Amino acid sequence: MTVVKNVRLFPRTADAPAVDVEISEGRISGISPASDTAPDHSEDGPRSNGIGAEVVEGAGRVLLPSLGDVHAHLDSNRMGQTFRPHTSDGTLHGLIMDDRENWRHGERSVAAQAAFAVGTIIASGGTRIRSHAQVDSDCGLERFRGVKEALDAHADVLDFQIVAFPQAGIVREQGVRELLDAALSEGADLVGGLDPLLYDRDPVSHLDTVFDLAERHGKGVDIHLHETGTAGVFSLEEIAARTKALAMSGQVTVSHAFALHTSPDAQVRRVLDLLSEAGVSLTTVAPQNGVLPQSVIAEKHIALGLGEDGQRDHWSPYGDGDLLRRAWQLAFTNGFRRDEDIEHCLDIASRGGAQIMAGARPDGSPLTEDERFGLAVGAPADFILLEADTVTSAIMDCPRDRDVFRSGRLIASGGELLGGLRLG
Template sequence: MQSEYQPIAVGNYILKNVRLETGFEYDDKEVIRTKTDLFCVEIEEGKIKAIKPNDTQSKGIDVKGKLMLPAFRDMHVHLDKTLYGLPWQALSPKRKTVKDMIAYEQQIIPELLKTSVERAEQLISLLQNYGATYARTHFNVDPTSGLRSLENLEKALQNKKDSFKAELVAFPQHGLYYTESASIMKEAAALESVDFIGGLDPYSIDGNIEKVLDLTVQLALDHQKGIDIHLHEVGESGMKTINYLIDKVTENPILQGKTFVSHAFALGHLSLKETNEIAEKLAAAKVGIASSVPFRGTIMPIPTLKKYGVNVLIGNDNVQDYWSTFGSGNMLQKANLIAELYGYETEFELSRVLAFATQDILPLDENGNQQWPKTGDAAHAVFVDASCSAESVARMSAIAGLMTKDHLGWKES
């Protein structure tokens, strides 16, 4: 694990020698380089108060030319269940299906709940070490854990409230009806702290796409929540689930922009024509996709989804837990994987790929105009050892500092 941040500033302060991107350099209309300069940045009451020309003689905190980028956001992770912090354990070859894993969870959850607060905090610290200050986290809702996974997760988040925020997805990991979780989900849906109603493979787990999605949608409507369902199924059942959810969202416009299909691996097994058609439908209904990258040989059609305007969110999903051996917690690594998988190699393309780590906040717009940071922006940023966004993605540059609200932590003396 990387070294911990040492607090070097709290409250209102000034930073000097801050490297910010200022524009693109072109050669025959092609971006060949990202221009940067050094600035002083003043922080007050958790916001950026001013950005001024650099003054090396000022009394500000010297960040020594490190590049300031928007803080990272992990938009699909399970903070409530992880083996991180426990002795190393690789994925078992004995458990091959989701139902196998459900049976396994029923055995181990009671014991894991005893230490889940501490382990959730350790996982949050890992995400922070890699520059994340925000996450969308799913928490188990099932007969084995009841609402205890949520209760413990909320304790961990409360202990980290000054430097980390999260939105919560009530996730029926053991199926809505497969293990009689519907009543507990109704209880969870009514809680103010819950932001999204989750779901899991309606056909292969519960055997009824319509019944599961109808309840999921109704809970979201009744309690003004969003929707974020896990869909690992491919083929006919996977596509039927996606299309049925699109139809329900179209019927209930209040859910547009608040509904997501996590993973949606069925999209990675379509023809080009089918991919274009479903991407257009998803965009029209404002149904987003939240996925991990990569996942067991499936390459999602992310470029096509983005071309049609689908909101694509990226996360680490499982971080070294009993569902997956892998998962680093590093959102910059996810952006790097996307660049390599889809051939984003130029200065301009790499600068755009950073958006998958920051969730669409970029220092420069498509034309090279500076758009972040601006006066009044929240003081959420990372400081990386790189000359520009493109380099930070390509080289997965080391994180030197993390700024959240009115705190600044640093890994260097």
């Protein structure tokens, strides 16, 4: 057993009382008022409280749930490399082709660069990642295999999923269906898609391919949907219909879903009802021009998670692997000021991503009372310790000195992943 002493659990006020958190078999097994009992000290082993428990000194720090990047592109990031000026023309096709022309010119292999990003994400407090990995006629399975190698190397400190992602389309390029099929056979957890109407210009064939592959392999679906307005509404309706017809509740995610930001309120509510009924989840990357209706999504009990998308890649110079900073961005782009709204952004960054990866949906319970994905007794002991006054101040200040725990074990501290797991 481990005892994390004298921590303030998800505090909403600066004077919130401290508690001791007991951990057994990787889960929170008890929460009690902080004890003044000093731990015994052993010359040869970890600190003990006299009954064989290892003691972690919380020193009054804030305990927050660990975070998750559930929309990453580990095969595209350029973090830690020499800065490269942006060269795309700004169109979706231009961004895709600029990435295609330049991804081989990095300073590290795909696996090594993905591993660098994984280490950075974990050190920021992330214990789960869902990464898209590009599969197309240019790269074949090279980028998918590099991402898989990096994630597999961190399997003991990270929960992860890989999406076989046809970023250059399915219909407009030959052989992509076969490549997606091969990636799913090699271990991809989900099959992706991208703008079936406006990019591939054949929504029926595109979505039929995605859902047929998912059904045949028994895998999930995660579709990028940049389509706005009527086009995006149409695609969301088609995705919901296929999800419901194939009884894939909890297995389908729509990333971005910009139509929910660019359509009339009545239409947005109608579409969210369809997604809720079908069991479709959503992810956002907190963009400036794509704020999702978070309160309505929560009202409909739709799982919503947060990701960084790319990190200093060929698409954009933004993103640094810090998931707490991305929670700040989610609050900022929404224009939130009230603590409860800002706290909800951290809930999305933590519990929301965990629910998506588990195929679950929110039940409206407070995070501190959720024994499956939150911080209640019974929940996984995946958490961050940092210096802050409250949850909101932690998000606003983003202190870099964080201790990150997975299953009750310290895996990162002071901005560094422990154990030397990064690939060179």
